Amino acid sequence: MIECKNITKIYKSEAGETNALKGVSFAIEDGEFVAIMGPSGSGKSTLMHILGALDSPTDGEYLFDRRDVAELSDDDLADIRKNKIGFVFQSFNLLPRATVIRNVILPLIYSGVPKEEREKQARAALQNSGLDESHFYHLSNQLSGGQMQRVAIARALVNNPSLILADEPTGNLDTETGEIVLETFQKLNAEQKRTIILITHERYVAEHANRIITIRDGVIVGDEKNIKKRVVNYNHL
Amino acid sequence: MILSDLFQETYSALFVNKARSGLTILGIVIGIGSVIAMVSVGQGATGSIQSSIEALGSNLVMVTPGFQRTTGFQASAGRGSAQTLVLEDAEAIQNELSLVKNVAPITSGRYQITAKGANTNTQVSGVTAVYSDVRNLQVDLGSFISEQNVGNLSKVAVLGPTTRDDLFGENSNPIGQTIRIKGIEFKIIGITEAKGGTGFGSQDDMIYIPLSTAQRYLTGSKSVSTINVQAINQGSMTILQEQITSLLLSRHNIIDSTLADFSIMNQADIISSASSITNTLTILLGSIAGISLIVGGIGIMNMMLTTVTERTREIGLRKAIGAKKKDISAQFLTEAIMLTFIGGIIGVVLGWLISLAISHFGGITTKISLFSVLLAVGVSGFIGIVFGYYPARRAAKLNPIEALRYE
Numbered sequence: 001m002i003e004c005k006n007i008t009k010i011y012k013s014e015a016g017e018t019n020a021l022k023g024v025s026f027a028i029e030d031g032e033f034v035a036i037m038g039p040s041g042s043g044k045s046t047l048m049h050i051l052g053a054l055d056s057p058t059d060g061e062y063l064f065d066r067r068d069v070a071e072l073s074d075d076d077l078a079d080i081r082k083n084k085i086g087f088v089f090q091s092f093n094l095l096p097r098a099t100v101i102r103n104v105i106l107p108l109i110y111s112g113v114p115k116e117e118r119e120k121q122a123r124a125a126l127q128n129s130g131l132d133e134s135h136f137y138h139l140s141n142q143l144s145g146g147q148m149q150r151v152a153i154a155r156a157l158v159n160n161p162s163l164i165l166a167d168e169p170t171g172n173l174d175t176e177t178g179e180i181v182l183e184t185f186q187k188l189n190a191e192q193k194r195t196i197i198l199i200t201h202e203r204y205v206a207e208h209a210n211r212i213i214t215i216r217d218g219v220i221v222g223d224e225k226n227i228k229k230r231v232v233n234y235n236h237l
Numbered sequence: 238m239i240l241s242d243l244f245q246e247t248y249s250a251l252f253v254n255k256a257r258s259g260l261t262i263l264g265i266v267i268g269i270g271s272v273i274a275m276v277s278v279g280q281g282a283t284g285s286i287q288s289s290i291e292a293l294g295s296n297l298v299m300v301t302p303g304f305q306r307t308t309g310f311q312a313s314a315g316r317g318s319a320q321t322l323v324l325e326d327a328e329a330i331q332n333e334l335s336l337v338k339n340v341a342p343i344t345s346g347r348y349q350i351t352a353k354g355a356n357t358n359t360q361v362s363g364v365t366a367v368y369s370d371v372r373n374l375q376v377d378l379g380s381f382i383s384e385q386n387v388g389n390l391s392k393v394a395v396l397g398p399t400t401r402d403d404l405f406g407e408n409s410n411p412i413g414q415t416i417r418i419k420g421i422e423f424k425i426i427g428i429t430e431a432k433g434g435t436g437f438g439s440q441d442d443m444i445y446i447p448l449s450t451a452q453r454y455l456t457g458s459k460s461v462s463t464i465n466v467q468a469i470n471q472g473s474m475t476i477l478q479e480q481i482t483s484l485l486l487s488r489h490n491i492i493d494s495t496l497a498d499f500s501i502m503n504q505a506d507i508i509s510s511a512s513s514i515t516n517t518l519t520i521l522l523g524s525i526a527g528i529s530l531i532v533g534g535i536g537i538m539n540m541m542l543t544t545v546t547e548r549t550r551e552i553g554l555r556k557a558i559g560a561k562k563k564d565i566s567a568q569f570l571t572e573a574i575m576l577t578f579i580g581g582i583i584g585v586v587l588g589w590l591i592s593l594a595i596s597h598f599g600g601i602t603t604k605i606s607l608f609s610v611l612l613a614v615g616v617s618g619f620i621g622i623v624f625g626y627y628p629a630r631r632a633a634k635l636n637p638i639e640a641l642r643y644e
Contacts, residue, residue: 049638052557054556054557054637054638055638074561074562075561075562078556078559078560078561078562079559079561081556081557081558081559082558082559082560083559087557087558089554089557089641093550093551093553093554093557093641095551095554097249097253098249106555106558107558107559109242109246110555110558110559110560110564111559112239115241155558159559
């Protein structure tokens with residue numbers, strides 16, 4: 001469903017040109033759970049922005065559901081993000097003074113879902129992400145980090161996107177809560193066949209996926225498939 | 238994004254920052270409120286001046302004598318003492334012109350009046366019976382000068398309420414008593430109703446006597462000092478004015494109209510020149526208040542710019558989940574318009590209360606017109622658009638990646 005062909009990205013600034021991506025090519029099929037791994041400065045954030053239709057590549061082709069999105073306008077990119085992609089960010093990015101439900105409803109407002117159906121869909125997405133129902137009407141800034149990330153996952157799921165893009169989703173969480181969030185992704189992938197791309201700099205986190213693409217200095221240096229999935233050991237909990 | 242969503246987002250955004258939104262709205266409230274109050278003072282002044290001019294009577298054309306201008310020699314007599322108009326001129330106007338409803342010639346002068354030891358100096362007008370119709374004069378006690386009084390050269394007088402108060406004490410009933418004008422005794426037959434005229438010579442401080450009596454005993458001449466001509470309707474006033482001019486020119490044997498020995502004033506002219514003064518006053522007051530409105534608008538812009546900076550990450554997130562530029566700019570523009578609109582409505586109420594207070598405690602007539610209210614609300618909405626546009630555009634143009642990273 002996703003195909004990158006020789007993607008380059010050059011940032012121009014007064015200091016000169018930065019070659020963030022130097023010809024990246026790979027393909028991801030429907031239902032895959034892929035980790036894109038690399039140290040900071042490797043170009044993985046740039047790649048994530050392009051995959052998430054937040055930015056356009058300088059050169060190369062990016063096919064999303066067989067449609068080339070490299071040349072689209074800002075508004076068309078917004079449409080792709082709205083209908084096809086769900087984002088999960090490191091810092092959750094919830095509206096702090098809005099309720100949990102309201103946060104999850106937000107994407108539905110932009111995609112024009114009728115008012116009556118919004119709450120039902122939001123509740124379904126929240127249950128899917130594993131947040132306890134007692135929190136649905138709390139303000140989002142009263143939740144713990146793990147609960148916030150579940151709300152963010154629900155917000156990413158609510159539009160039923162073809163791709164979930166998680167950018168360091170465990171970066172702001174302790175190991176234990178991070179595990180629970182990663183397990184949620186594994187479950188969504190295994191049970192609902194959702195396509196998930198996980199951006200991380202930690203091997204340990206990346207090993208929760210089925211496939212690890214390693215990127216360094218703007219080029220892909222490794223593509224390991226059929227990772228023996230790390231299974232969370234709950235015995236110590 | 239549908240409208241009701243937009244309003245809900247706006248409501249929650251403004252409600253989160255209650256104090257800041259409230260203070261920003263206050264700026265607009267003061268601006269709109271002062272515009273409403275100031276304009277109401279100006280329009281009140283216009284209204285009261287117009288009504289005092291209209292109290293002179295309706296559809297009036299006033300002919301007054303003037304000195305005859307002759308080439309090479311300028312008569313030095315003042316207009317008031319010129320004696321170029323006579324009773325026959327008034328009769329000719331009445332009989333020869335079809336657009337005339339009534340003609341009321343008067344002769345007036347100031348005299349010392351005495352009554353039972355009290356004395357005053359006031360205007361004495363010699364009038365005919367139609368004068369009360371022409372000048373819209375109502376009689377409070379007794380009756381006005383009648384045709385008979387004029388025909389018989391009766392020595393009777395009708396007093397204005399102020400004159401009555403001066404000579405006989407407030408609210409007394411002096412009918413049947415006598416006063417002395419220039420040493421001649423006059424019997425009081427009526428008191429006119431108070432008109433409360435201001436500015437253009439109070440009609441309350443006045444004594445009316447029959448025209449014939451005044452000419453015979455007081456002025457001793459056939460001349461009149463003003464001929465009040467009432468037109469049949471407002472539309473015919475201008476034509477009537479021209480007809481009177483040509484009639485009098487031919488009666489006075491004057492060929493060149495620039496040498497006319499009389500002048501004609503049209504009530505509409507007086508009103509329009511008075512209105513232009515008060516309109517200037519209204520504009521002056523309104524523009525001073527308008528400055529505070531602009532300051533309020535800048536307050537809106539300031540708040541919106543702060544808001545956009547504060548909510549950069551939120552904007553980034555909204556863009557990431559699919560908000561387009563127009564969604565973002567609509568959201569911030571709606572917030573700005575909502576602020577000014579709420580401020581505008583409260584400001585109208587406040588301005589209305591202020592103008593009530595001004596007229597209640599300050600004794601100045603104020604008038605709030607629907608126009609000024611609509612203008613104020615329209616202007617406040619417009620200010621929201623103008624001062625909200627730049628911040629909204631700035632928000633819409635934010636790059637989602639940078640906005641999401643913003644700390």
